[in-house]
Amino acid sequence: MNIRLNRRGFIQGGLAASAAATVSLAGTTQAATFEGYPDSMGVLVDLSRCVGCRSCEAACNQEQHLPAPEKPFNDFSVFDEMLHGQKRRTDETRYTVVNRYEIPGREHPLYRKIQCNHCQEPACLTSCFVNAYTKTPEGAVIYNPDVCVGCRTCMVACPFYIPTFRYSSAFHPRIMKCVFCYDTRLTKGRPPACVESCPQEALTFGRRTDLLDMARQRIRENPGAYENHIYGEHEAGGTAWMYISPAPFAQVGFDTTVPKEPILNYVKDFLSIVPMVLTIWPALFAGFHLLAKRKETREQQTKNEGEV
Amino acid sequence: MNIFSKSTPEIPIATPCKPDGSVWSIKEKLWLGLSRQQYQDQFLRNPVNWLLIAIFAIGVPLILQRYFAGLGSITHASDDYPWGLFLGFGLFGMVPLSASGFLLGTTVEIFGRKDFIPIERLALLNGLLGYFFAVVYLEIDLGMPWRLYYPMFVSLGPAAVLFLVAWHVATYLSVQVAEVSTAYFEWIGWLKGKRFIKSIAVGLTISGIILSTLHQGALGALFTYAPTKIHPLWISTNFQWVHFFCSAIFAGLSMVIVASTLCKNFLTWRCDRRFLDSVDELTLGLGKGCAYALITYLVIKVVGIAHDNDWAHLLTGWGKYFLLEMALAVILPMVLFAYGVKHQKVNMVRWAALISVLGIVWNRLNTSMICFNWQLYREIPHWKEVWVTVTIFALYFIVYRFILYRLPILYQWQGDK
Numbered sequence: 001m002n003i004r005l006n007r008r009g010f011i012q013g014g015l016a017a018s019a020a021a022t023v024s025l026a027g028t029t030q031a032a033t034f035e036g037y038p039d040s041m042g043v044l045v046d047l048s049r050c051v052g053c054r055s056c057e058a059a060c061n062q063e064q065h066l067p068a069p070e071k072p073f074n075d076f077s078v079f080d081e082m083l084h085g086q087k088r089r090t091d092e093t094r095y096t097v098v099n100r101y102e103i104p105g106r107e108h109p110l111y112r113k114i115q116c117n118h119c120q121e122p123a124c125l126t127s128c129f130v131n132a133y134t135k136t137p138e139g140a141v142i143y144n145p146d147v148c149v150g151c152r153t154c155m156v157a158c159p160f161y162i163p164t165f166r167y168s169s170a171f172h173p174r175i176m177k178c179v180f181c182y183d184t185r186l187t188k189g190r191p192p193a194c195v196e197s198c199p200q201e202a203l204t205f206g207r208r209t210d211l212l213d214m215a216r217q218r219i220r221e222n223p224g225a226y227e228n229h230i231y232g233e234h235e236a237g238g239t240a241w242m243y244i245s246p247a248p249f250a251q252v253g254f255d256t257t258v259p260k261e262p263i264l265n266y267v268k269d270f271l272s273i274v275p276m277v278l279t280i281w282p283a284l285f286a287g288f289h290l291l292a293k294r295k296e297t298r299e300q301q302t303k304n305e306g307e308v
Numbered sequence: 309m310n311i312f313s314k315s316t317p318e319i320p321i322a323t324p325c326k327p328d329g330s331v332w333s334i335k336e337k338l339w340l341g342l343s344r345q346q347y348q349d350q351f352l353r354n355p356v357n358w359l360l361i362a363i364f365a366i367g368v369p370l371i372l373q374r375y376f377a378g379l380g381s382i383t384h385a386s387d388d389y390p391w392g393l394f395l396g397f398g399l400f401g402m403v404p405l406s407a408s409g410f411l412l413g414t415t416v417e418i419f420g421r422k423d424f425i426p427i428e429r430l431a432l433l434n435g436l437l438g439y440f441f442a443v444v445y446l447e448i449d450l451g452m453p454w455r456l457y458y459p460m461f462v463s464l465g466p467a468a469v470l471f472l473v474a475w476h477v478a479t480y481l482s483v484q485v486a487e488v489s490t491a492y493f494e495w496i497g498w499l500k501g502k503r504f505i506k507s508i509a510v511g512l513t514i515s516g517i518i519l520s521t522l523h524q525g526a527l528g529a530l531f532t533y534a535p536t537k538i539h540p541l542w543i544s545t546n547f548q549w550v551h552f553f554c555s556a557i558f559a560g561l562s563m564v565i566v567a568s569t570l571c572k573n574f575l576t577w578r579c580d581r582r583f584l585d586s587v588d589e590l591t592l593g594l595g596k597g598c599a600y601a602l603i604t605y606l607v608i609k610v611v612g613i614a615h616d617n618d619w620a621h622l623l624t625g626w627g628k629y630f631l632l633e634m635a636l637a638v639i640l641p642m643v644l645f646a647y648g649v650k651h652q653k654v655n656m657v658r659w660a661a662l663i664s665v666l667g668i669v670w671n672r673l674n675t676s677m678i679c680f681n682w683q684l685y686r687e688i689p690h691w692k693e694v695w696v697t698v699t700i701f702a703l704y705f706i707v708y709r710f711i712l713y714r715l716p717i718l719y720q721w722q723g724d725k
Binding site: 131 | 470
């Protein structure tokens, strides 16, 4: 892994250097990697505070005008629901879901809320071939159903299994996913509905940089109470929604294999060969053609000479 | 009627003029010179057509169901498995099998191997139809099929791999239409058009190579968006595009062998002596190419495992499945190709080609469905999804056969060329 990263870093550095050298007029050089908008907002989820009341689910349902659920939001039997051996996940009727996890050695279960993590460099956005996704300076990853073709690559690309598709509709299918309450709240400086509804202050809304400080402070000031890791600080290149947990993250349903760099980095190898193939192939194969033709004409000539 | 029996040697309508000197009309050419009754009789006599009718009788209503009740009504595609059989087979499986067009184009036009000319048009047609039907499968699978052109004209996301796939498939389709159009121009008797295409053949072929390299690779690169979801043995993010490109080479060549074998045996009346006399030798030539591509592919697969240090995975159940795929879909056809070519055993090469065609489809299904979400659960396609996939394939078969019956693909057009 390290070798590969170093090499990529080397290549990027080299490219940046040569770009800087050639475009000497450019006043500032662009950073090779995007580290997120400086003042973007985020949410810190403290799993030690969540009691699984599902108020956030209810608030989201109302705020986003989603269809009424099969079971009411005060029905806690949903925590036992399993489909294909998996706990509940987001789908076309719910942007956020809380699941319960029994942790061996712990008296009380832990609850984990899932929703779009609003990545700094979102895989859904970078994989979309019609630019249906936008990462706003406020930190939200929003979706435009008017240009979406319904190819569902974003769902394949999302390492957190968040975007869902309205498979039930023939004429108005679309991607359904949490948008951070962008148009109704975030643009007005207000926290998303789920955060506002949380009675336990398990969710904290704020600038992402401030939230990171707060998370570190909580971990530092409560020795032994938290895992020394902020999930989302680096996962998938960093996310706006971040988690701290008293139990190992893998035991609370987090995918700990999600890379610590943007998903796009895995695609760059291919993207970088595209211009090379476009420019080198014509010369190469025209060359082969000329070589083959030369041999042919030579043979023709010798044949003709032989006849004479 | 007699034209559909193997016993009569003459090829129907291979010339612009009838035996009595008058010109065949397009309508007569379309009906193969038969009366409506005769055509109907030969159609109903063929048991394959009855099978096709049975497939369509159920498949067409299912397709209508998809368009009026939504994708969810006929597939098991889900939020965890966004891509099912339509893309797993129709796009990821059909496209490598259609690499034949650019491969034979390169062999003949660029490398100057004129001895492959008798089979070149079959390979070009195979490529064109494979791509076209990959798009048809896409139109079944896309959520909003009526927005197919959006990535071209409405909202562009040029940094996405799928953007490259879309543009390359679209441009390559046009290139292939141009390449195959020479046969069509001969058939309708518009020689000016044919001469024009001939004059730009080298350019067309080179653009075909570029576009093929990039989007065969791009189909592999699409999976690099899901580095954690696909089992590490089936994804090597640095090399995925080369793996897909290299495997498309033997897949495309094998598909030409399979198609030419079918034509030789079941469409003999449409083949001329030039095709029938050279097909065995050309099969050996193509088989040689397959063997080279397969050994290369095997080595770069091992390089991929070594580079990502995935050796430990080989000892797991997934590893055994991977080794099974390598043994049956790569090493077995490779050995058969090599042995068959060395000892001039044409039928062995043909079996090897069939195995490698099925093997590549298996590999693509493994990558896109079976080993996708390897840490979650397996998705079993809905029977309706399977049926619609078969229906589209049947349509592909019908169009393929329709064109082979008529255009000078397997035979040379007599008269002015």
